[in-house]
Amino acid sequence: QTADQYHLSFPMREVPDKQYDENGQLYYSIIYDRNYRDMLYNQGVTYSIPAYVRLVNPTQASVDIVSTSVNARCREYVNTLGMNTSLRVIPADSVYVHLWPLGEWINKTYRITWAGEGIMELVDGKDCLLTHYSRVYQDYSLANDTLVVRPRLTSDWIKDIYQTDLYVRLFAENEGVLKIEEFQEISRLIEVIIGGVSAAIDHEALTITAVLPAGTKKAQILKAVKTADIRYEAYNGEVPTFNNTATKLTFGDKIYTISATAAPAEGNIDATLRSISVDGNPLPDFLAATLAYNNVEVTTESPVVTAVPNSATASVTITQASSLPGTATILVTAEAGNTQTYTLHLIAGRSRDASLASLTIDGKPYPLTEGETSYRTTVTKLPVVEATSTVPAATVLIEQAKGVPGFAQVRVTAEAGNVQNYTFSFVMDPRFEPCLEATPSLSLNTPVALTLSQPDAVYNIPVKDWTEQYIRFSWDAAADLMVYAGTSCFFDPANPDETLLDSFLVALPKGETTRYFDLRPTDLKDLAHRSLDGTLYLRFRISQDGNLTLTEWTENCLTQSVLLDLPSKNTIVADAREKYKIYLPDWKDKMVQVKWEGITDAAMFVADDCNFYLTADNIHVLQPSPFDFAAGKDSITVTPEITSLWNYSADNGFVYVRFVNNMEGILSMTDITKHEGETALTELNNEDWYCYQLDGGWRVVSKQPVQLAVYTLTGTLVRTLFLQPDVPAMLSLPQGVYVLRTTNGVKKLIN
Structure with a gap:
């Protein structure tokens, strides 16, 4: 609606294409390819200046935004490098891929440093499939050296690769530590030496003051100023320059006023300090030429400032701060009588302690070494890290490892705002390495015989390769099959340990003739994440011989719906898209009370399909539904006549149910049929x-x-x-x- 005022010309309104999936289900779709993305970029939409999307639909619908790029899958398994972290690396770690978040660091200046014997080669690419020799974007060799990355360089990379992520592999000749540290490049004057004397610099008042020996003539002073030796740090090409009269010095966006005079008397003219301490602690960032210090944090109510002059002939007079916040001054008088004053603006300090008091991995204490921030350990499954800061006022943020191999990062932010990052690299327990070669693999569509004569059979499945698929475990025996999944080939289901991840029962669902258990992509992704290397090992418990077959399957109304069993008590979420089902053969010849308990009204729709508009006149809605429930406790009775009516439209014995309710509630299903001549009744919410x-x-x-x-x-x-x-x-x-x-x-x- 406001495109014109911003001079944007890209399409503002689009209608999705009408399509059908492999099951004949209607859906609508828009696909935006790279050309569309490039067009948006040319119109001024960048990674830091977003475009906004409004979805307009006349009825309730679910909207999925899906990326088909390889990077969408990469992010699920790759840990992100953290700013201000240390990562301990060994040569074997070259198999790992890390995410370099360019988009998050676009405005940061940071250095990447390798500290170790030999060379560490950093190879990056646009996706996590890169190797040492292919799909490489950049290649850096670090030998006790530093790679400095500034915002301009990051921006150029993003423009070049059209994405905000880089993926990194690290090839180290020997063990070492990779450090990523943010720093600020601030152009500043460090020292101005006039006539052999270090001038005092006040960066707040923007003054440069020098006192030369007594008797120095004005012409000599002017010459000394013009030929001053200036030490400075510049990151944008700035050069200090004097005005014609040598009374002003311009450096970057600051203009300093210069004052150079002769000492009033003979003697040592040094009125600088060697050091300043607050409560016995050296003042951070102290420079003898810097006179003013702001926001100096202290931890006592009455801080004591002390100072030591550079010259033994100088005297020091200190005025302590009377309260907090407050100002302490240090007057230094040289032997020659010239003076200069140092000023400290003191504030109540906050704790800078960003250390960890304790850390556990899977609930077990892990030993920490003072001063160490990078650790490496072996694990038997995807670990969970928990940590506690030494100071309660500090905050702890943990990014768990996304896989093994991988790493977790613990970020501790002290009360004062300083941050310390701890990195814990995880590798597979070497005892597990032979498992993959020692066990046969289960393949799709290939039956495997499981027999009572081989109770300890172990198979592996490449679960990481199946995370986009729907996998069904089918079992053709007359008794159920119990499946155990673990991270090793030697776990014992009878005596489970931490390597046992999950178990499930391959049983006969209602209305089916074959025993099966379904795993969806979300289930498989979870198992893949919790596995060590994307492989799971399966063991079984059977009571008779049979054949196990793994196949792919597709979602349909039966698999998408949650069974409302009889009897049962079910939580009904406040989401009209949620699908449920009723198995009518269980309701045959029964009086069923359906009872609602909730603080809002609810409507229950019964239909012959799980995808329908929630209106009473919809052709899929089965009469006499929808049923209306009042807030509080309310109930209806489903008679055998209603069940028989629904059965004409049932899907393999099932009908589908959806609810309209503004808040979550409880739905109970109860058989209230009376037998042996008893009267059939439906009890209402009042027992009287x-x-x-x-x-x-x-x-x-x-x-x-x-x-x-x-x-x-x-x-x-x-x-x-x-x-x-x-x-x-x-x-x-x-x-x-x-x-x-x-x-x-x-x-x-x-x-």
Whole structure:
């Protein structure tokens, strides 16, 4: 709507294409290829200046945004390099791939340093499939050297590769530590020497003051200023320059005023300090030529400032701060009588302690070494790291390892804001390495015989290669199959240890003739992440011989839906897209009470398909649904007649259910059929009275004398009954929805 004012000309409105999937399910899709991305980039949409998308649809729908690039899969398994971290690397680590987050670091200046014997080669590429020789974008050799990366260089890389991520492999000749450290490149004056004297520099007041020996003439002073020796750091090509009268010095965006005079008397003119301490601790970043220090943090209520002059003939007078925040001054008087003042602006300090008090890996304490930030250890499964800071005011953020091999990063931010990162590299326990060669692999569509004569059979599956697939375990025996999945080939299901990841039962689902268990991509990704190298090892428990077959399968209404069993109590989430199913053969000839408990109303739709619009007139919705439930506790009765009606439209015995509810609630399914001549009834939410259907009509029973009034939903009184204790009263009503009211409560009746 505002494209014109920003001079944007890319398409502002698009309609998705109508398509059908392999199951005939209708969906709509738009595919944006690289050309579209390039066009957006040319219109000014970059990685730091986003475009915004509004999705407009007339009905409720789910929207999936999916990347088909290899990088979408890479990010799931590759750990991200952290800023201000150390990573201990050995030659065998060349098999690992790390993510270099250019987009997150685009405005940072940082150095990458290798500290180790021999060369460390850093190879990067656009995806995680890079090797030493292929798919390489850049190649750096670091031998006790540093690679400095500035924002301009990062921006150029992003423009060149059209993405914000680089993937990195590290090839080290010997063990060493790779450090990534952020730093600031600030152009600054360090020292100005006038006539052999180091001038005092006040970076706040922007003054440069020099006192030369007594008797120095003005002409000599002017010459000394113009020929001053200037030490500085410049990162943008700045050069200090004097004005014509040598009274101003310009450096970058700062202009300093120069004052050079002769000392008032003979003697040593050095009025500088050798050191400043606060409460006995040396002042950080102290320079003798720097006079002002801001935001000096202290940890005591009455800090004591001390100072030592450079010259033994100089005297020092210190005025302590009277409160916090406050200012302490140090007046230095040289032997010649010239003076200069150092100023410290003191504030109440915050703790700078960013150390760890303790760390556990999978709940087991891990020993930490003081001063060490990079660790390496072997593991038997994907580890979970937990850590506690030494100082409670510090915060701890942990990025867990995404795989093994891989690493976890613990970032501790001290109360004062300084950060310390700890890196824990994880490699496979060497005992596990022979497992892959020692066990046969299970392949798709290839049956494998499991027999009682081989109870210790172990197979492996390449779970990492199957994370985009739907895998079904099918078992053709008459008894169930228990499957155990672990990270090693020698775990014992009878005595499980930490290498056992999961187990599942291959059983006979309702309405099926074959035993199976399904794994979805989300399940397989989770297992792949928790495995050591993308491989899982399977062991089995069987009670009879059979054949196990792994096949691919596709989602359908039956697999997408959650079974509402009878009896059961189910949590119904506030999501109308959630799909459920009912197995009608379980409901045959039964009176089923469906009870809702929630703080909001709910509507229950029953249909012959799981994908339908939630409207009562939809062709897939089965009558007499939808059923309306009132907030609080409400219930309806599904009679055998209704079940028989639904059965004509059932899908292999199943009908599908969806709910419209604004907040989560509980749905209970109960068989309330009475046998051996007992009356079938549906208990309502008030235990003092209830009603039930019988012979095409309704019966109402009360435990005490009470008057029952029956109203339409518009409030019209249609019937009044006087109920006697435990005496069923007949209630005949036209088809519709009614409200039943007594002095003991109100109930809705759907006829």
